[in-house]
Amino acid sequence: MPRVKSRSETVSIAQLAKHLGLSEGTVSRALNNYPDIAKKTIARVRKAADELGYRPSTTARRLARGVVETIGFVLPARHGHQIDPFLAEILDGLATELALSDWDLLVAAVPDGHDEVEVMDRLIRSGKVGGFVVARTRRNDPRVDFLRKSHVPFVVQGRTAKSDDYAWLDIDNEKAFIDAMNHLVGLGHRKIAYLGGDPDLNYAWQRREGFLSAAKAHGCDVPSGYVFDNITDEMAARRAVTELLKHPDRPTALLCVTDAVAIGAIHALAHAGIEVGSEISVIGFDGLPMGEAIHPGLTTMSQASYQIGREVGRIVVAQANVPASELSQILWEASLTIRGSANPPAQKSVTNAKGGIS
Amino acid sequence: MPRVKSRSETVSIAQLAKHLGLSEGTVSRALNNYPDIAKKTIARVRKAADELGYRPSTTARRLARGVVETIGFVLPARHGHQIDPFLAEILDGLATELALSDWDLLVAAVPDGHDEVEVMDRLIRSGKVGGFVVARTRRNDPRVDFLRKSHVPFVVQGRTAKSDDYAWLDIDNEKAFIDAMNHLVGLGHRKIAYLGGDPDLNYAWQRREGFLSAAKAHGCDVPSGYVFDNITDEMAARRAVTELLKHPDRPTALLCVTDAVAIGAIHALAHAGIEVGSEISVIGFDGLPMGEAIHPGLTTMSQASYQIGREVGRIVVAQANVPASELSQILWEASLTIRGSANPPAQKSVTNAKGGIS
DNA sequence: ACGCTATCCGAAAGCGGTTTCGGTTGTCAA
DNA sequence: TTGACAACCGAAACCGCTTTCGGATAGCGT
Numbered sequence: 001m002p003r004v005k006s007r008s009e010t011v012s013i014a015q016l017a018k019h020l021g022l023s024e025g026t027v028s029r030a031l032n033n034y035p036d037i038a039k040k041t042i043a044r045v046r047k048a049a050d051e052l053g054y055r056p057s058t059t060a061r062r063l064a065r066g067v068v069e070t071i072g073f074v075l076p077a078r079h080g081h082q083i084d085p086f087l088a089e090i091l092d093g094l095a096t097e098l099a100l101s102d103w104d105l106l107v108a109a110v111p112d113g114h115d116e117v118e119v120m121d122r123l124i125r126s127g128k129v130g131g132f133v134v135a136r137t138r139r140n141d142p143r144v145d146f147l148r149k150s151h152v153p154f155v156v157q158g159r160t161a162k163s164d165d166y167a168w169l170d171i172d173n174e175k176a177f178i179d180a181m182n183h184l185v186g187l188g189h190r191k192i193a194y195l196g197g198d199p200d201l202n203y204a205w206q207r208r209e210g211f212l213s214a215a216k217a218h219g220c221d222v223p224s225g226y227v228f229d230n231i232t233d234e235m236a237a238r239r240a241v242t243e244l245l246k247h248p249d250r251p252t253a254l255l256c257v258t259d260a261v262a263i264g265a266i267h268a269l270a271h272a273g274i275e276v277g278s279e280i281s282v283i284g285f286d287g288l289p290m291g292e293a294i295h296p297g298l299t300t301m302s303q304a305s306y307q308i309g310r311e312v313g314r315i316v317v318a319q320a321n322v323p324a325s326e327l328s329q330i331l332w333e334a335s336l337t338i339r340g341s342a343n344p345p346a347q348k349s350v351t352n353a354k355g356g357i358s
Numbered sequence: 359m360p361r362v363k364s365r366s367e368t369v370s371i372a373q374l375a376k377h378l379g380l381s382e383g384t385v386s387r388a389l390n391n392y393p394d395i396a397k398k399t400i401a402r403v404r405k406a407a408d409e410l411g412y413r414p415s416t417t418a419r420r421l422a423r424g425v426v427e428t429i430g431f432v433l434p435a436r437h438g439h440q441i442d443p444f445l446a447e448i449l450d451g452l453a454t455e456l457a458l459s460d461w462d463l464l465v466a467a468v469p470d471g472h473d474e475v476e477v478m479d480r481l482i483r484s485g486k487v488g489g490f491v492v493a494r495t496r497r498n499d500p501r502v503d504f505l506r507k508s509h510v511p512f513v514v515q516g517r518t519a520k521s522d523d524y525a526w527l528d529i530d531n532e533k534a535f536i537d538a539m540n541h542l543v544g545l546g547h548r549k550i551a552y553l554g555g556d557p558d559l560n561y562a563w564q565r566r567e568g569f570l571s572a573a574k575a576h577g578c579d580v581p582s583g584y585v586f587d588n589i590t591d592e593m594a595a596r597r598a599v600t601e602l603l604k605h606p607d608r609p610t611a612l613l614c615v616t617d618a619v620a621i622g623a624i625h626a627l628a629h630a631g632i633e634v635g636s637e638i639s640v641i642g643f644d645g646l647p648m649g650e651a652i653h654p655g656l657t658t659m660s661q662a663s664y665q666i667g668r669e670v671g672r673i674v675v676a677q678a679n680v681p682a683s684e685l686s687q688i689l690w691e692a693s694l695t696i697r698g699s700a701n702p703p704a705q706k707s708v709t710n711a712k713g714g715i716s
Numbered sequence: 717a718c719g720c721t722a723t724c725c726g727a728a729a730g731c732g733g734t735t736t737c738g739g740t741t742g743t744c745a746a
Numbered sequence: 747t748t749g750a751c752a753a754c755c756g757a758a759a760c761c762g763c764t765t766t767c768g769g770a771t772a773g774c775g776t
Contacts, residue, residue, distance in 0.1 A: 009509060010483060057485045062417045085443060088443070095433055095467035096467040106465075107453050108462070110457075119457075128462060150367075234651040267652060293621065
């Protein structure tokens with residue numbers, strides 16, 4: 001265990017103090033704006049400090065103060081093989097916001113054979129982080145349960161089934177899918193199928209709820225074979241579309257749990273020679289830039305991932321600064337972005353031509 | 359500045375030592391496998407340590423040892439609005455690899471009005487990181503210049519124009535594009551256009567070099583209007599395609615600097631009613647999962663971003679552990695993934711039917 | 717029984733800051 | 747003048763762990 005320190009390179013408070021002819025304590029208090037230091041001393045210290053390029057060692061400061069201005073973010077174990085673009089944006093926003101408050105962002109992965117809670121526990125016990133942000137919540141999420149018991153501040157992007165006693169920021173997924181349904185029904189659709197995700201993930205659950213309750217409210221029939229779960233990749237989306245096309249009562253619209261699923265569905269439809277946006281309408285959720293690029297453009301419910309990241313960062317820092325503060329529980333709305341993939345259904349005649357008698 | 363410490367929660371080495379009836383020093387040495395501690399003492403200490411759930415405070419340990427096992431990664435200032443999926447994968451791999459060596463990953467953003475070097479400088483001076491990974495290198499990159507002067511270990515994903523004196527891992531972009539050209543020429547193409555990126559970014563430069571040198575080697579004509587630069591988003595790709603379609607000598611193939619550009623081009627072509635893969639072939643670079651989903655599938659040069667992240671992580675840690683070690687300079691090859699978007703050009707007759715006299 | 721190595725462990729000095737607690741000054745009213 | 751009270755600053759303890767150094771103990775040969 002060699003000492004690798006390059007202590008020469010960096011200015012310590014001791015050097016600064018000697019340089020100024022002051023004691024270390026005074027210099028420290030000056031830099032931290034203690035009221036009992038003369039204004040001009042403060043100024044003098046400040047000046048010397050940035051002339052010498054002094055930056056207090058965060059390590060030492062942490063040890064002395066006992067606070068760690070770092071929030072942890074554990075990357076979800078990669079079930080698939082690619083990181084979700086939504087997460088990447090959140091991270092970006094989070095890092096940006098934290099930078100403004102001089103907090104750091106520690107990103108951790110979960111090595112094989114370990115689990116997320118274990119990783120989080122180590123991060124806390126070893127004092128590497130002083131707070132957490134968790135995303136991609138399951139309806140019933142061990143990470144949240146763990147953090148509830150631990151005493152570090154944390155904010156959840158999303159919610160769990162029981163979410164009254166911690167801070168979170170979520171998109172109103174249920175309302176978003178009701179809105180999407182309203183839009184489809186407003187366009188004249190009645191036969192709407194749903195391509196859902198893993199219902200353990202709370203957002204997928206909520207979205208399905210939104211779909212189902214809206215269908216009920218509008219009196220839309222949801223025949224068996226109209227609702228799919230666990231559509232998590234392109235291939236699954238294709239299979240689902242294939243089945244739907246064989247359905248005796250073929251839907252005129254598809255509501256999809258994410259843009260990725262919607263895009264998969266669109267490709268599958270195109271592949272089957274179905275014209276998207278006229279023969280069948282498709283709506284997604286996320287607002288990925290990708291949706292703008294494909295043809296037809298994807299009508300979707302957009303959420304501002306980057307902003308979500310920023311807001312979550314703001315909240316977690318606020319909570320760390322005022323530990324006993326009220327818990328923020330914030331619900332944001334997704335907004336409908338209309339592009340070419342959802343339009344009124346084909347005229348009755350066409351519909352009749354298929355199943356029709358009259 | 360209140361003390362927010364939850365010092366009660368966490369076991370310190372003092373408590374552990376008292377519990378064992380040993381001195382702190384002995385406990386420390388036992389846990390760090392010093393040879394001068396009796397084997398059974400070590401065992402006893404170990405046992406007690408994880409019974410009590412003791413985790414040494416990284417802060418204190420860092421202060422004492424003078425080393426910071428954290429590597430920094432500065433997110434490129436977001437010129438666009440979305441984070442590059444390639445970066446996200448690298449981060450994932452990096453985090454995974456670092457976790458194996460018990461290193462941490464600190465992700466920092468660049469606040470408005472600051473620049474990347476400034477952020478890196480602060481991270482180093484304040485002792486928050488002990489090494490860096492930089493990605494998305496420009497041909498002539500101030501970050502690399504800065505790190506060269508600073509004395510922290512760092513590894514560059516990519517290279518700069520002058521790259522002999524630091525550690526890097528790069529894809530052989532030039533060779534990749536030569537390979538892609540060989541593939542196209544092998545299929546029978548002679549009229550190949552190039553949709554390039556920002557030539558300040560070294561990979562874009564290298565890829566264009568590869569294209570140009572291969573074109574020359576094969577004796578392919580590259581008429582003016584065949585080479586585009588600064589295609590950085592879908593819109594630009596569309597505009598370029600539009601121009602190419604009006605070109606008096608319309609190309610039979612498009613080589614694109616990235617998959618994103620290729621996908622943009624494909625959509626533009628589809629939109630113009632051109633059948634991709636028969637009328638015009640398209641090749642991309644990256645191997646994004648997206649390329650598999652579109653129709654036709656995108657023929658592309660794949661790079662294993664996640665693996666790149668891991669390897670870069672391995673290198674930077676190795677370098678931090680053995681500061682004077684040889685610099686790793688590693689070149690990986692991209693591999694050709696053949697899908698539907700590149701095929702032999704339309705038969706001569708068709709070609710002739712257009713511009714032909716005979 | 718004695719001295720002499722090995723073996724093992726305790727004491728103590730850091731690491732670079734922060735923060736409490738007093739002790740000096742200078743000022744001003746009595 | 748003198749005393750009291752601010753206003754400022756220095757001394758020193760501490761945060762939790764590491765590491766050097768030397769002392770105590772035990773085992774061994776003689």
